[in-house]
Amino acid sequence: GAVVSQHPSWVICKSGTSVKIECRSLDFQATTMFWYRQFPKQSLMLMATSNEGSKATYEQGVEKDKFLINHASLTLSTLTVTSAHPEDSSFYICSARGGRHTEAFFGQGTRLTVV
């Protein structure tokens, strides 16, 4: 399978600051990337879908001004959590699809803790 890498794996930030999470497709061009949020012992909730070169499509209830998604290239998408608060603490996972692959591949996730 293809490789999708997320960075960082974990991050701790102070309340009120912004945090950027990167999602890279290492060996294929990702035309579509998905961002999920996972609370402890819960399932993955889709936050937004991004296609390279266009604006992300956010799911209902997800604040687009708080969770900024950029998909400027075929190998990189970023999620920026702006003005983070403790309730934003969660596990964020990206997945990517494209090239010859018909399925999406998941990154290893980023654990965000806001203190």
Added chain:
Amino acid sequence: AQSVTQLGSHVSVSEGALVLLRCNYSSSVPPYLFWYVQYPNQGLQLLLKYTSAATLVKGINGFEAEFKKSETSFHLTKPSAHMSDAAEYFCAVSQTPTGTASKLTFGTGTRLQVTL
């Protein structure tokens, strides 16, 4: 509309015993169904997928699942559990075979514990 229900948030089996993880789905159109495995602090890895071909689907690591339309089920099984199978398992449904152009809807997950 589509949804997935995983019965049992936690399943414990002995090493060598049968693994059975239950998944029932609801979909307004013919569904495409997936099982993923997640190890601690990691992303998801696709175990297998049903895309309207054979109803019995074989996946990696000895897992398989059977699509039963009459029961709206897609239970995951493995004849003999191994310690390395201990992980969180998610069932997911989509309206496209790739699970990507359309949205993947995940179940709440089942944590599999394997004991000696």
